Amino acid sequence: MTNLPKCENKKLGLLIDLDICVGCHACVVSCKEWNSSGDTKQLSDINAHQKEPIGTFLNHVHSFEKENKENNESEPFYFPKSCLHCEDAPCVTVCPTGASYKRPEDGIVLVNEEDCMGCGLCAWACPYGARELDLLSGVMKKCTLCVDRIDNHDLPEEDRVPACVKSCPTGARSFGDFNDPNSKVSKIAKEREGVDLMPEMKTKPVNKYLLPRIKSNFDKEFNEEENSDLNVSGFLSWVDKALDKL
């Protein structure tokens, strides 16, 4: 069993806006791209060109349809999901080797791959299914919030955000410190009543979701009085008079 540290300084995480996510998968692929490129090669693809390809992805977009009870319409929405960096992360406490840990300084949940034996207990413990056992390396992979970007002082400051945040075309993903009430993510989460995913699991996820805004509906019954009672010639004489006034 691994103990959870107290993370009193920072709580880094993602704020994901379901109102503007169009399900384009930019975040999924840019995550895969950053986390498998170059020197930190770590996410394998098996059967890459064969039947039933299985690769390790740290982020997924699920699509759902929900029924709008008022008008019986189906409202599809997209739901991106990666590790939520829970305050009470069961994946950490369940880890028998101490490979899973939560960084005390900012609360990011990470895996020390050298100590991971691929037992899969953390995946079993995570209620969100956010962990992925890399079949090739036999170790557990997960979202790191791109620590090798956010901690990376060789990158310009504006690029020190997770790859998914940088790439997201609609701006549905923001990154920041939820412990700081003045951070952009805290402010927006407060204003738009950001929610926890499955709060009943009592994992206290750091990542927050913004629910779709109430959709406007412009339907209007036909109102006879609003329509002009003019025929073509009547219409033209209205125009003629209006032009004289212009």
Added chain:
Amino acid sequence: MNKNFKTEKTHQLVAKTTCYMCACRCGIDVHVKNNEVIHIEGNRDHPVNKGVLCAKGSSGIFQHKAASRLQKPLLRDGERGEGKFKEISWDKALEIAVKWLKPIRKKYPEKLVFFTGRDQSQSFTGWWAQQFGTPNYAAHGGFCSVNMAAAGIYTIGGSFWEFGTPDWDQTKLLVILGVAEDHDSNPIKIGLGKLKNRGGKIVAVNPVRTGYNAIADQWLGIKPGTDGLLILSLVHVLLNRKKIDLEYLQLFTNAPFLVCVSEDSEDNGLFLRDKDGVPLVVDQKTSKLKQFTDKTVVPALTKPYKIGKKSYTSVFSLMIEKYLDERYSPSNVADECGIPAATINGLADQIADVAFNQSIAINQSWTDFRGKKRDRFVGRPVSFHAMRGISAHSNGFQTCRAIHVLQIILGTVDVPGGFRFKPPYPKPSSAHPKPHFNFGKDRPLDGPHLGYIAGPEDLGYREDGSIARIDKAYTWENPMSAHGLMHTVISNCYNGDPYKIDTLFMYMANMAWNSSMNTEETIKKLTEKNSDTGEYIIPRIIYSDSYYSETVAYADLILPDTTYLERHDCISLLDRPIGEPDMVCDAIRWPVVQPDRDVRGFQDVLLDLGVKLQLPGMIKENKEALYESYADYIQQHERRPGVGPLAGFRGKNQSSSGRGAPNNNQIECYKENGGFWSEEIPLESQYYKPWNKSYQKWAVKMGLYDSEQPFVFQIYLEPLAKLQTTRNLPKHLKPGKELEKRIFEKMDPLPIWWSNSDPERAKSFPYHAITQRPAAMYHSWGSQNIWLRQIHGSNKLFVSEDIWAKHSFMDGDWAKVTSETSSITVPVALMRGQNKDTIWTWNAIGKRSGTWGLANDVDESKKGFLLNHLITDLLPEKSDGYRWSNSDPITGQAAWYDLIVKIEKVDNKKKLSLPQFPTIYSPIATGKKVIK
């Protein structure tokens, strides 16, 4: 327990170039180490994507490293379609090509048929074909979105996407219709996010509610092919409520123009013009005629005019008469469109409210083309964006015209908050070239192949009445086919109609698979031999592609292209530009890594062939190459004096924009600048561009035009009226009798709508079948990409709740889908958010076994499928005895989305989609099993 993560990724060379994963053309930062691509991300400084990058762009690394990449030139060494080739050297490949092409040019240049697909260098490939002398050149626009492009150019001098964009920063209400999630993909996504965060509203019209449609405030699940009717109904309601911008109509459109309405007159349907050809209008104050450009004119919108026996009425009056008709009232269109009348009424009200009660203004003085000074830019913050969903129908041209007329009556085009042009647009049809057809032995064609006709005199007939082009573009069957008709080429070459050809030369167009209607039939035409001679009916096929696509196996000679990271390209203002409403931009691609295979950039190869064929413009007086390479062409070529493929960093001091002498360091300047060039439009030129004197001056200075081209919007399209008037035409230009009725009906100079579906046919084939583009894929490139194929690895047929229940479908079921000509067997899935009479699937995921570097038994080929098998280029015979083309009668655009089908549940124990095609032998190895 703090661990250090490695940071080496940042210590590499970052090469700034342009993405090619779709036609959006975002700026990318490619991290390179030891000639290997390590990582690709969005370029923050780039005007198109501002740092973001979609799933396709982010997976570019596996497009670049794809297993399917061709390795060396190939010469067919078996029968067409077997996939058996022998590798040859480039010297040998070019020698063969020259041996085939040289006699063609000498004797009959029209027998070379050159068509390109995913070609981002059309101003170059077109120029090459022109110098060769063949009239038979076009890119793929005829089967893509020519309705959208041509209707836009003819009506407002631009269209959506590369021509213009919603004013994302100021619009308050956006209406999108039939929008595919690819074209302009990142700018639209950036814009949607901005708009919603500002509290703006989105209304989406699409039979299927995915992607952008899913986040819209209101979704209108329209019946495919009825968008034009919906739009004209909105026009009807707005007119009825008197919610139109009279001043805009009066000053900036041809609404005041006078149309001859005397049926006996030879001018019937045409504008009243003075002796210099300038259209005349009645002055509101004096009731006298004046040129519409007159400095003092106050154009009347309603006053008729009479000269002798000839009567004239205004375009405005004709428009009112047409659209006030109850035919277009919401309650009369509701059933046909599948949209309740209350929804149409409500939408019209919402549009009117935003346009007229929430108008905005920018206080900036400007001068209009009549010379009148104005003190502000008034904006009506409603904007529209539409794409292939509304255009790939046989009524698509008029539908696309209708949406522009809707924008025009609201006064929302090129105003703050509306739809805004991106330079080099606006550019009216009159400022574009006309099509050219005059070919002859051993000489170039007399001008550019493609353009905009002004009337029947510009059609593609030779003096003996024969048809000039192999695709029959610019004939009476499709007189405004501004992008050619690539989808007719293989059929016409096979049939020798209008004439026999020698060599079919194609570039990156998957015509033996997902880009053809009726794939099986197309394959037969590519492979059939003449029973007497034993020769192929289409004698020779040369093909260039980067990848082992389905089409490669059907060619005789393969010229392997590079990937997008190994080549020079220009995203040129002469071509399909990138741009922003406030700035003019262009960009380059450059070889950020060197090929590890024996492949060459196709444009370099074309230039090389040009030299070997001694084509004018490509050789010096001493007959040697004028350009060392395509990169050299990009820098040195001048289309007009001082105007070349790239507009930035011109001139001796590298600081001229738009116009200036060639600069042989230009590409280096682009590289240093981040792979692109941009220059801001001054504020006083940013809006009302078609009529704004300072914009017009700026555009001339920038080389976008050579003289100012102010114009008014064409609500009434006179070239269509000219096409309707066929009686006095010379014999060689007269349409066949069988076409006369259709021409008169469909070429209405005011937008109209007609139903594509025949009630009799609909009884047997009750459902519409369409495709949608997944945001994470683009045509056939997506499902070979090892990451993207894990997102959309096999496609299902999505059916509505109604259809699901009616046929008692269950999860895991299969269905046989039958059109009037053929059937497919496919897996089904339920989707509620779609029009109840529509079935759909993702586009181009199905692959042919043996191709694209994939194993023979992948789901893409065993379970994936195409709707193409159900669609034919000729419709079933009608009561008149003719098999009409499955295309728009005005432009010839392929009517992919007119498809109607029936569906039945089938027991499919083998779990194989049908039809299955024999596995093609692959000259390249199947990709690796494990990628780490």
